[in-house]
Amino acid sequence: MANYNYDVVVVGTGNAALSAALSAGEDGLKVLMVEKGPKHKRGGNSFFTDGAIRTAYGDKEGLSRIIDSLSESELEKIELPEYTEEDYYGDIMKVTQEKSDPALAGHLSSKSYETILWMKEQGVEFQLNENQYFERDGKKVFWGGLPIKTVNKGIGLVEALFEKAEERGIDIWYESPAVSVEKTDGKISGVHVDSKEHGEVLVECRSVILACGGFEANKEKRAKHLGPQWENAVVRGSEYNTGDGISMALEVGAAKAGQYDGCHAHTTDYNSPRTGDYSKPGDIYKKSSYPLGLIVNVEGERFVDEGLDFRNYTYAKYGKETLKQTDQKAFQIYDSQVRHLLRKEYDLEEATMIKADTVEELAEKMGVAKENFLQTIKGYNEAVQDGDYNPGVKDGKSTKGLDVDKTNWALKFEEGPFYAYPVTCGITFTFGAVKVNERAEALDENGEKIDGLYAAGEMVGDLFHHNYPGGSGLMSGSVFGRTAGDFVKEYLKQPAGI
Ligand SMILES: Cc1cc2nc3c(=O)[nH]c(=O)nc-3n(C[C@H](O)[C@H](O)[C@H](O)COP(=O)(O)OP(=O)(O)OC[C@H]3O[C@@H](n4cnc5c(N)ncnc54)[C@H](O)[C@@H]3O)c2cc1C
Known part of the structure; x- marks a missing residue:
């Protein structure tokens, strides 16, 4: 059997996974992404989005740093309420009926602005969100804290990130579902992948970032957790988000977290x-x-x-x-x-x-x-x-x-x-997932981290309950994906035995 060895394996190729891989790859770590679907079905739910993305832009000046194409005269024709980290945090708490984990909600809202600028550095382009304003006296009056979307919707977002990943030399295996995570002496040591090209292999690595979605595309799990009527729901996005990542994380000791009977629809x-x-x-x-x-x-x-x-x-x-x-x-x-x-x-x-x-x-x-x-x-x-x-x-x-x-x-x-x-x-995505902290580290029932295991995007439990502020699915993927990559870099600086 061929021997595969990477510093980090990222499971999935949606926005959270791409953000994680790019962030981890910044310092030259050897990164592998594995994707369950074929290449033409890559990008997960992120690919299907309208690209609306929520960030604490502050004011007009903050907005103009995100959207390069905005001219002075266009800016003058915009009425934009201020939107701060506190506003974003407040919105998360409001729509989740105060159920969101304050540390996770705080991390998402406080990191949203620097992360969107980081996304820009990765090649993602942004524009005004035409669905979030109405015209009054010749001005575009924005409402709801969501004036930004990615150029060419979710497709534009993921394609820009894939381009950067290729540029950075990140390997991507398609038709290669991750099946289970390997743990040795309490630390992550690899991931089993059932790959069309490479066969059933154990990829050795010291860290795994699970960013492979919720269980929205799994009929049985929908019926079990959400209720029998959900069996027949249309799945608005990826057919591959069947809860594999959650199962893999729980198998190696991660705790469940969040609202398992809740979803966005x-x-x-x-x-x-x-x-x-x-x-x-x-x-x-x-x-x-x-x-x-x-x-x-x-x-x-x-x-x-x-x-x-x-x-x-x-x-x-x-x-x-x-x-x-x-x-x-x-x-x-x-x-x-x-x-x-x-x-x-x-x-x-x-x-x-x-x-x-x-x-x-x-x-x-x-x-x-x-x-x-x-x-x-x-x-x-x-x-x-x-x-x-x-x-x-x-x-x-x-x-x-x-x-x-x-x-x-x-x-x-x-x-x-x-x-x-x-x-x-x-159904858009499910809310119940895996317990993580604001470093995107997966935690066990005692709140202890599982060395080398991280989760991002829809796999972060305890962030959204009942609902989410529109545009936060993408921002959560970017923030927690990037965070996971950052802390993997820190973790891998420690010698393997410690
Ligand atoms: C139609 C639609 C519109 C939306 N519009 C918006 C919007 O405008 N703004 C917003 O913020 N949010 C929106 N959302 C929600 C948003 O898409 C998600 O919250 C976000 O994209 C999730 O990102 P992710 O990276 O966690 O998951 P995904 O992008 O779904 O990526 C998960 C990846 O994991 C892969 N995978 C699954 N299992 C395995 C396995 N075992 N091994 C390997 N790979 C695996 C999947 O194939 C997929 O590539 C929308 C969702 C849908 C469906």
């Missing part, structure tokens, strides 16, 4: 691929403009308050509610007053769209219980209250007296043509 086109289609990346199937319209199930009934809040605060929850409906199906419906306000995903040829001139015709084409549906629309229209409609703020224009009221942005559903978009729930 999104309403997605009913006809989207069952797992991410690598020829159609860029997050094109999500459907999140429902605060402007109504959502009904196959029985023709509404089941959530579409206008409870801005989409960022409700889409994860409503995705899950959709899973509870017959056939895990619902329809977002819009009339012509609002159709032009929908996000651009609704205009793509991949979007499943039903169009009709009358509400009756719409019901027939949707295949919902027609009489019920017509009753729902009639009751809703009668319950709509007067008020000023303004999709840019929570306008309080609501219905009154319904079992489920719409509490903002309630316009009558009355101007044809009418549109319906069938949707279901797509």
